[in-house]
Amino acid sequence: MAFSWPWMRKKSRIVWLDLGDLGDLVNPSGPHEQWQDHGLGLLRTILHQNGILTDLLSTRAVTSWDQLRSQLAGYDTLIMNVRSYTFPAGRRSAQIFKEVNPDGIVLAGGMHATVAADEMLGVPEFDHICQGPGEKVIVDLVRDPRSFPRLFQGEGARSMAEWPMVDRALWPKPASWRVRRRFKWHWPMEPECGWGPGPVATILTSRVCPWQCVFCNENSYIPNMGRRPVDAVIDELNYLDEKYGVGSVVIHDSMFFQNPSWLKEWIEKYPRKARQVWPYWAAGRSDTVRQWPELFEALIRETNWNLVSLGFESGSDRILRLLNKECTAEDNYYAIDLLNRLGDEMAAGGQAPPKFWANIMLGIPGETAEDAFKTMRMLKRMKRVFPSISYYAPYPGSALGFQLIAEGKSLMTKDNYHRFPDDEKVKGVNYAFYRELLAGRYDDQVNRGLSAEEQRRGYAGLYASALTKA
Ligand code: B12
Numbered sequence: 001m002a003f004s005w006p007w008m009r010k011k012s013r014i015v016w017l018d019l020g021d022l023g024d025l026v027n028p029s030g031p032h033e034q035w036q037d038h039g040l041g042l043l044r045t046i047l048h049q050n051g052i053l054t055d056l057l058s059t060r061a062v063t064s065w066d067q068l069r070s071q072l073a074g075y076d077t078l079i080m081n082v083r084s085y086t087f088p089a090g091r092r093s094a095q096i097f098k099e100v101n102p103d104g105i106v107l108a109g110g111m112h113a114t115v116a117a118d119e120m121l122g123v124p125e126f127d128h129i130c131q132g133p134g135e136k137v138i139v140d141l142v143r144d145p146r147s148f149p150r151l152f153q154g155e156g157a158r159s160m161a162e163w164p165m166v167d168r169a170l171w172p173k174p175a176s177w178r179v180r181r182r183f184k185w186h187w188p189m190e191p192e193c194g195w196g197p198g199p200v201a202t203i204l205t206s207r208v209c210p211w212q213c214v215f216c217n218e219n220s221y222i223p224n225m226g227r228r229p230v231d232a233v234i235d236e237l238n239y240l241d242e243k244y245g246v247g248s249v250v251i252h253d254s255m256f257f258q259n260p261s262w263l264k265e266w267i268e269k270y271p272r273k274a275r276q277v278w279p280y281w282a283a284g285r286s287d288t289v290r291q292w293p294e295l296f297e298a299l300i301r302e303t304n305w306n307l308v309s310l311g312f313e314s315g316s317d318r319i320l321r322l323l324n325k326e327c328t329a330e331d332n333y334y335a336i337d338l339l340n341r342l343g344d345e346m347a348a349g350g351q352a353p354p355k356f357w358a359n360i361m362l363g364i365p366g367e368t369a370e371d372a373f374k375t376m377r378m379l380k381r382m383k384r385v386f387p388s389i390s391y392y393a394p395y396p397g398s399a400l401g402f403q404l405i406a407e408g409k410s411l412m413t414k415d416n417y418h419r420f421p422d423d424e425k426v427k428g429v430n431y432a433f434y435r436e437l438l439a440g441r442y443d444d445q446v447n448r449g450l451s452a453e454e455q456r457r458g459y460a461g462l463y464a465s466a467l468t469k470a
């Protein structure tokens with residue numbers, strides 16, 4: 001008989017259900033499936049600090065719905081953080097919960113509740129649905145759900161300075177010692193994913209990005225809030241290092257490279273006050289790299305920002321305009337050439353050179369073959385890169401997503417928001433062309449005008465294997 005998580009006895013009548021694909025913590029196909037949910041971590045921490053203890057289950061820790069059914073039996077309250085890509089799992093779980101606990105109450109919040117209330121309201125099993133942030137309402141809601149209407153607006157902290165440090169021991173565990181061993185997973189820290197040494201600390205320093213890219217535009221649905229103070233971020237990392245050990249850091253902010261005054265303070269304090277200058281992954285944009293090159297260079301050289309996630313998206317100005325990216329192809333090339341140069345200098349000095357985590361989108365409605373060739377050419381300009389390529393996905397919440405859904409062109413349905421890398425997402429897009437492009441079929445066109453070295457980059461299969469879930 002195999003023992004698998006959760007092996008604990010029920011301690012509470014309230015259960016928080018972590019959502020994700022079945023089996024992701026049992027037989028993970030990779031480390032990214034094992035990343036933890038900060039919404040769950042934050043709200044459970046707040047509940048526990050207020051004396052409301054919750055049990056934890058996870059759809060990622062079971063391999064069948066029947067297994068989940070038996071685990072859910074006997075609870076009074078079910079709580080979930082529902083994002084669009086976990087909506088199908090959330091809905092199914094709520095239905096199962098009601099089957100086994102007909103008098104139980106389901107409390108749901110999260111991004112999908114915020115951007116697609118109609119779909120949430122269409123599921124009768126969701127008893128109370130919170131739109132927006134939940135920090136200031138979660139305690140009252142769990143204490144007395146009936147005092148809340150079915151759909152209501154949550155309330156968040158004015159600043160992340162008010163957030164408690166997430167109690168990471170409240171996150172789900174790897175489902176077995178095999179997973180623990182295979183990924184060298186030092187729970188409650190997160191496992192190594194190829195970006196830096198483990199144990200990995202994922203953290204948030206900011207909550208929202210002020211730009212308005214039409215495929216994302218988070219600031220239309222995430223209220224603005226103050227950034228976490230630099231000292232608090234460093235204190236948390238030092239605390240985690242003392243308690244569990246930290247090997248590297250992933251800063252999960254949508255946009256780390258913003259607020260120059262915060263970044264300057266980070267440059268000044270992180271190398272001095274952190275127990276180690278851990279390497280980290282964090283995100284930026286090419287136009288601001290061009291606007292603040294000295295700041296960018298100082299972050300790379302002095303704070304060990306060694307994996308630079310940039311939302312390049314496209315190498316074509318026409319497409320960048322269509323996406324309202326407010327970056328030009330020239331901005332993208334500026335950032336690429338700058339990191340290439342910094343990497344060369346650091347490598348020559350015996351230091352590990354920084355790399356790009358390059359976010360690239362293909363299959364954008366209206367994109368021509370020549371636009372896509374420009375994007376692939378741009379990718380080949382990067383000397384050191386992990387390409388993260390995805391087919392454009394019309395998520396609700398974003399301006400372009402809403403438009404395509406309204407026009408009936410989205411192939412992402414509420415039964416299957418969570419799409420796999422090579423799934424087709426928008427009607428009318430020629431996905432066969434993109435599959436061939438990534439397999440190298442159009443290399444002659446892509447390589448036009450590139451140097452011999454650039455032509456060799458992206459050896460067979462690299463780009464095709466770089467397609468990510470989206
Ligand atoms: C970190 C992050 C990731 C990480 C880790 C994800 C994880 N395990 O949590 C990684 C990189 C893996 C990731 C991947 C993806 N992500 Co992501 N990610 C984020 C990001 C930047 C931060 C999430 C976060 O921690 N927020 C902070 C916490 C505290 O907020 P929260 O979880 O929303 O919880 C708050 C409220 O929602 C509410 N709440 C939540 N639950 C409940 C429950 C109750 C009862 C109540 C009252 C309130 C409540 O209160 C909480 C506190 O305020 C967000 C954008 C953002 N700024 O939030 C995108 C975001 C969630 N991701 C998104 C997407 C699309 C993806 C991908 C599909 C992208 C891709 N191309 O691969 C993948 C899918 C991953 C998968 N499983 O397949 C979208 C989701 C859009 C949507 N409509 O749901 C977002 C919003 C970004 C965007 N604008 O596109 N992501």
Ligand code: SF4
Binds near residue numbers: 212213218
């Ligand atoms: S895609 Fe990036 S830059 Fe654009 S709004 Fe989203 S997080 Fe901000």
